[in-house]
Every structure is written in structure tokens, then in C-alpha cells.
Amino acid sequence: DIEIPEDHPRYESLLTRHRIEDGVDKGITSRQGLIAQGRGEAFDYLLGEQTIPSADAAERAAAAHLLLADHPVLSVNGNVAALVPGELVELAEATGADLEVNLFNRTEERMEAIVDHLREHGAEEVKGLTADGRIPGLSHERAKVDADGIGDADVVLVPLEDGDRAEALAAMGKTELVVDLNPMSRSAQSATVPIVDNIIRAVPNITRHARELQDASREELQRIVDEFDREEALAAAERAIREGGDE
Numbered sequence: 001d002i003e004i005p006e007d008h009p010r011y012e013s014l015l016t017r018h019r020i021e022d023g024v025d026k027g028i029t030s031r032q033g034l035i036a037q038g039r040g041e042a043f044d045y046l047l048g049e050q051t052i053p054s055a056d057a058a059e060r061a062a063a064a065h066l067l068l069a070d071h072p073v074l075s076v077n078g079n080v081a082a083l084v085p086g087e088l089v090e091l092a093e094a095t096g097a098d099l100e101v102n103l104f105n106r107t108e109e110r111m112e113a114i115v116d117h118l119r120e121h122g123a124e125e126v127k128g129l130t131a132d133g134r135i136p137g138l139s140h141e142r143a144k145v146d147a148d149g150i151g152d153a154d155v156v157l158v159p160l161e162d163g164d165r166a167e168a169l170a171a172m173g174k175t176e177l178v179v180d181l182n183p184m185s186r187s188a189q190s191a192t193v194p195i196v197d198n199i200i201r202a203v204p205n206i207t208r209h210a211r212e213l214q215d216a217s218r219e220e221l222q223r224i225v226d227e228f229d230r231e232e233a234l235a236a237a238e239r240a241i242r243e244g245g246d247e
């Protein structure tokens with residue numbers, strides 16, 4: 001492991017980058033994942049590497065959606081598995097959601113490496129290997145899901161998703177919670193709840209909100225869901241990026 005001094009001004013960013021490199025070495029993250037990470041870092045830098053208030057509101061709305069759902073699923077790709085494996089297991093526990101590995105560049109080796117990695121971080125059941133369901137409108141490999149996982153879900157958290165798949169999932173009528181640092185990406189634009197924040201800050205913050213809302217009534221959760229304004233959240237994020245970190 002490399003040593004990064006904790007007082008380094010960009011400590012978090014360097015640690016994140018190292019986790020992605022490690023993910024590639026372990027066969028978890030794809031090489032394209034490195035490019036995706038670089039793109040994300042640029043937006044995060046412009047946001048001031050912080051959770052802006054509209055992102056916090058989106059994370060609270062996402063927590064409310066997950067708690068209200070009949071069958072919530074957290075979709076895991078190679079970047080997310082490298083960056084926040086333990087944090088995803090905690091979010092799944094806090095909301096009763098399933099974890100499903102779902103890859104854009106699907107290979108059996110990487111599927112299995114990610115399932116093992118999540119188990120090492122405390123996950124019990126991890127879906128995705130059965131692949132007996134399909135997302136309509138996508139080419140074969142990219143369409144594969146578990147019929148009793150994402151196939152059956154009413155609410156799906158899809159972090160760092162490719163735009164085509166985000167749109168195809170939305171077209172299936174699923175409530176999509178998207179984490180993406182680029183508010184102009186098609187994924188963020190097609191989301192029910194676009195969360196413009198780094199996945200390493202977003203997932204723990206959704207969990208914190210979910211724990212806080214554990215005893216909330218369905219009416220209260222529904223009110224949080226209804227009050228969230230996706231257009232305003234996207235506009236606020238774009239303003240923050242253009243104006244340098246402040247909404």
C-alpha cells in the first residue's frame with residue numbers, strides 16, 4: 001500500500017485514485033474505469049470536493065425512496081466496488097436493499113472478483129451471476145440482470161452508470177437513483193433522483209439519512225420524496241460547477 005500523508009490538501013482525491021488503481025490490479029475495475037474516474041475527478045474539483053446542499057437533499061430523498069421501496073436494489077460496477085465496498089454493504093443493511101453486480105463491460109472473471117470482494121467486505125447475498133433477466137432495448141451483454149434482482153426492483157441505485165443503460169432502466173418504469181458527478185450526463189438527466197456528488201461521500205451520507213429516517217412514518221418519507229425537485233437539484237449543481245463550488 002502507498003502512504004498518503006493525511007494532511008495533504010488533496011488527501012481524499014489521492015486515496016480515491018489509489019483505490020481505483022488497486023481495483024484494476026485486482027481485476028475488479030475495468031481500464032475504462034480509470035478514464036471514468038478521471039472525468040469524475042474533474043467535476044469534483046470544480047464542485048470544491050464537497051457535498052453541496054442540493055446533493056445532500058438528493059441523498060436524503062434517495063434514502064426515503066429506498067426505505068419506501070418494495071424491492072430496492074443497489075447496483076454495483078467495477079468503480080463502485082473498488083471505491084466503497086464496505087459502505088455499500090452498510091447501506092444495503094440500513095435499507096433492506098439487495099446488492100447486485102451489474103457491469104457495463106461484463107466478463108465472468110470480473111463478475112466473480114466483485115462478488116468475492118463484496119463478500120470480503122461483509123456482504124451475505126450478492127446477486128448478478130444468474131443473469132436470467134434482460135433490460136429491453138440494450139445489446140445482449142449489457143442487458144443482463146437477475147430476474148429476482150434488478151429485474152424485479154421498483155427502486156434502483158445506479159452509481160456511475162452509462163447513459164444508455166440509465167435511460168433503458170428508466171424506460172422500464174423503475175425509480176432510478178443516480179450518483180454521477182456530471183449533472184449534464186444522460187444518466188443524471190434521466191434519473192428520478194440525480195445525486196451530483198462523489199460516490200465516496202454519497203453512499204455514507206445516504207446511509208446516515210436512512211438511519212435517521214428509520215422510524216419515520218410512510219407519510220413523512222413520502223413528503224421527503226415529493227418535496228425533492230430534480231430539476232432544481234440539477235440546476236443547482238450546474239451553477240455550483242460554473243461558479244466554483246457554491247450554490
Ligand code: PTJ
Nearest residue numbers: 032033036040077078103104105160162180181182198199
Ligand atoms: O465496471 P463497468 O464495466 O460496469 O464499467 C463502469 C464504467 C464507469 C467504466 C462505465 O459505466 C462507464 O464508462 O461510465 P461513463 O460513461 O464513463 O460514466 C461515468 C460517469 O460517472 C461520468 O459522468 C463521471 O463523471 C462519473 N463519475 C466518475 N467517477 C465518479 C463519478 N461520479 C461520482 N463519483 C465518482 N467517484
